[in-house]
Amino acid sequence: PPQIKEEEEELCSNQEGEQFVLKQEADTFMLTPVYEEDEHYEHSEDQNLNLKSAETVEDSSVNMPVISSVVSESTVISVHNPTKVKPHCIIQTGKKSFTCDTCGKHFESNNYFQKHLRTHTDERPYSCSFCGKTFSHKPSLNIHLRIHRGEKEYPCNTCGKEFYDVSSLKRHIRTHTGEKPFSCLTCGRDFRVPQQLTVHMRRAHTGEKPYLCETCGKSFAISSELKVHVRRAHTGEKPFLCTTCGKCFISSSELRSHMRTHTGETPFTCTTCGRAFKFNSEFTVHVRTHTGERPFPCACGKAFKSSGELKIHMKRKHPDEKRTATSVDKDTLKFLH
Known part of the structure; x- marks a missing residue:
């Protein structure tokens, strides 16, 4: 599919919504994740971020990979790196700096800065004309529209399952190969998709919970947890409808699990x-x-x-004792296959 360009910059991302922004740091570029769950972005077929082989730099909150690169005389800097970050991932240099008052992140582009602000405000200006679902970014809407059009252009050569975009196919293929290319630089644990690595870092190492419930003040590591919390604890909203029996659910994952009672699928x-x-x-x-x-x-x-x-x-x-059942095993985050 064609590469999606926004103004003078190009976005390197994956289907799940983890944007890796190439940020200039002297003679190096640091991959800085701008995380937003349940969003999709178009990208090049050649894109593949291998975090294991990248060098590392010390950061205030989390160790992130560094891509070393020679800066050319051109105002547009291309990144050439053996870790499979392709030359089409570029960023326009500039002297301006934009700082987020909420989390303190810095951006050299107002375009990226405005996109980042939506992760805090949950602004979704792009709406699907078929179902009304809204998105923070236009590329996310473009991929969503393929669902309505039935455009599954990317089949798995192993099992025949088809997907709407290359990123979903690549992620699925890892369920066959067992590949886990995203490695935690702190403990060495490997993950199949970058979202799992991001959440692992927040839960196991940094304790970061950037998503705050404005109603009760409870905070969460990922935005999807906040959304489910708001629906379950405050609004009672159940926006996910089973078209077979009419039952409604708080989250898409609950609906998917419910659908298996109709289909008999045992994955x-x-x-x-x-x-x-x-x-x-x-x-x-x-x-x-x-x-x-x-x-x-x-x-x-x-x-x-x-x-x-x-x-x-x-x-x-122990009928007279009140105890809440808890587990020492809390590594139960679910991701779509």
Whole structure:
């Protein structure tokens, strides 16, 4: 697909919405993520950000990769790097600097600065004429429109599944290859998509929660968690409709899980015994029957595979005690495949 250009700059991004802005730092360029969940951006087929092989620089909040580059005499700086950041990812140099009063991030372009502000205000000026869904950026709307038009131009050569854009296809292919090209520079853990790495950094290392609920003051690591919180705790909005039975849901992930009750799809398969499950939660508990893991402990010394088992145990053995079932295993963030 054609590359999407905004004014004098070009955006290097992936389908999930993590924008990697090439930022000039002396003779180097630092990849600075501008994170926004549930958004999509068009990009070149050649784009592939391999974070493992990049050099690193110390940052105030998180270690980010650095791409070394020789600055040419031209006002437009091209990035040539063996880590597969392609030369088409460019940025116009300039003397102006734009600072976000909310989070303190700096931008050399007013265009990027205005886009970044929408991550705080949730402004969505681009609307779908078919369903009314709104988007922060026009490229996100363009990809969304392919859903209505049925334009799935990118098939998987392994299983035949088709996708609306190259980024989704690349992410899907990693489910076959097991590739996890995004590595945490702090602990070495690898991830399949950059969103998982970003959230991991915030939850495991930095503790950053930049998304604040204006109603109750609770903060969240990712914007989608904030949106679900607002609907669940404050507005009661359920914007995701099942066209089969008419039931409504708070989030798209809840709707997807519900749809499996109609389709019978069982996408989670145990590699040990071959048993398949509709829901990841069921699959996770099942795997613990093989591994022996029991992350839900009771004060009496017993431990259980699931919070449900712990609750049943509490009712039967400790009916007079009030206890909230909690797990030491909280790595349950879900991403679409």
